[in-house]
Amino acid sequence: MTTNTTVNPAGLTEADYAEIARELDALGAEIMEDLGERDADYIRRVIRWQRGLEIGGRAMLLASSLPPAWIAGTATLAVAKILENMEIGHNVMHGQWDWMRDPKIHSTVWEWDNVSPAEQWKHSHNFVHHTFTNVVGKDNDVGYGILRVTPEQKWHWAYLPQPLYNVLLAMFFEYGVAVHDLEIDKIREGTNDWEETRRKLRDIGRKVRRQWGKDYLAFPLLSGPQFLSTLAANFTANAVRNVWAHAIIFCGHFPGDVAVFEEERLDGESRGEWYVRQLTGSANITGGRFFHLMTGNLSHQIEHHLFPDMPSNRLAEIAPRVRALCEKYDLPYHSGPLSRQVTSTWKKIVRYALPAT
Template sequence: MGGVGEPGGGPAQPGAPLPTFRWEQIRQHNLPDDKWLVIERRVYDISRWAQRHPGGSRLIGHHGAEDATDAFRAFHQDLNFVRKFLQPLLIGELAPEEPSHDGPQDAQSWCLQHDLGHTSVFRKSQWNHVAQQFVMGQLKHHAKPNIFHKDPDVTVAPVFLLGESSVEYGRKKRRYLPYNHQHLYFFLIGPPLLTLVNFEVENLAYMLVCMQWTDLLWAASFYSRFLLCYTPFYGLPGALLLFVAVRVLESHWFVWITQMNHIPKEIGHEKHRDWASSQLSATCNVEPSLFIDWFSGHLNFQIEHHLFPTMPRHNYRKVAPLVQALCAKHGLSYEVKPFLTALVDIVGSLKKSGDVWLEAYLHQ
């Protein structure tokens, strides 16, 4: 076993003892151009490789200076294949006296088999990396739900305030909008514009400002294909109008279906929980039925959706009783709501956060 490594450790040499690091050293490496993470107690320097990550640099970057073992297992089907990419990035391992997680454990560390009921269209081949990059470039999944600046669904300040941001804005006397009425103006700008503005404009701005050229290329391929398909029929102005109309209609569905599982739950800064606890604390399910399953695209099983990000949605109903039983065994909360209650809770949570902001604004 090597001694305690220096904060600027380089790649591990083949056959040489691995240097060891403490969490206080690892935490220093969470910058855009200097990022480490821990997987299975081994320390990796992903500073340069993050830009090549098939799921995007933002997704893997959210785990900077943290233990990413659970997320690593949840998002990758063939762990042995992915470990080949990690090996050149290995710089050391956690010191024996250090805990595996840099933070409190809210529950026993348990991991559900992520590929339960899963069937893959990808095989081990030279095209596997390209195929995954295409899919993940088009379909992003948040691995840090309800965490500010790591989950785009809840990073909506200064338009809306949620969770801990309500207190922060109130204490700092920030009043860009009448947040105590945000549950009312939510209907005017939330469902109609969230997808169009937050997912289109904000993401494009991020890719341009941060020079995320790979992500920008995949986004450009989508817009090009859309315009090539519809411009011959409607002309360029008509195709653009169609795009906006579709996004606005989609936004109404998306906001109500996804936010009923998130906004009423705990929202705040990084708590450094284990995978299962972080997903369960940030999500809840909606009572299933044939109609709700179809209408929500099986996203009423939001807990399973987050625990098993690679599982096909039609299998959520099958695995849900197993997850619920396992949560009961380990004393973890597994919340299920009626559909209408979940919708009403969105408005109620916005009003509660607005009232918290007003209280802090007036009295702090």
């Protein structure tokens, strides 16, 4: 059996870990102290563009019975939904813009445009995932509770059809994210708090009804005789957003030699060791400025894991310095084009569906 668990990459000493922590702490503090009006202008500009695209897309879908209007409206709405979920919702709810003290752009009030309740997502993602990144048995993002993506996960026959599971997860990714905080493993083991589970399910149900009422009832009704074509357009835009988000997130966590860790790694973990776990347990995706925008800058997943509260527009700025630090300490810096990262991720999903690996 092969393994990709990283215990002590490059034979780092305690002094190395302490110096890595000092350098990265200083880098993070430098950027956070430099935040100002240009950063605030950036997120406000992105929000304006996103809202304009959504209005434009929905306006075009009022004539959705016409193929050109359907295609243009669906594409525009899909881009708006991607921007809202990736560059705005994900990052606002991370608290990246809380420093602005803007009551409309704050992690405590933002509710994003998908079926996952914000409060549940913030617990499963901001706390659990970013604290226990890639620790098997602690980070539920390792396989999302249904996929085996590393040999450290014990094989079960239920993993055999996981390539099919993954296709369905991609198409309906927002629903997979919505149930993520339920901790499916605990439900299967019977160790969950059923009252808390029921409360979370009620919150998910309310959010699903809200989203379905908006996308699959209200806006299709507004288009009158184009009800069915608008309904199909909204479903398609949601599916496109889901597939894109799934691809970007999976490519940031599962491709190639990205490391996973046993729970023992957490015992007495220093700040420097935490930083190195983030570095070796993440992967970047190369591309241009528009590509990075459409990924929510999660194409800079390594930098995001190092500084989850840092505004997304600053991640590209620090990436060369993070890469230089990795070279200095002979640490891997996983990065590659989207096509390579997608291929590598899918190879893992197919490979670890089988019992011999």
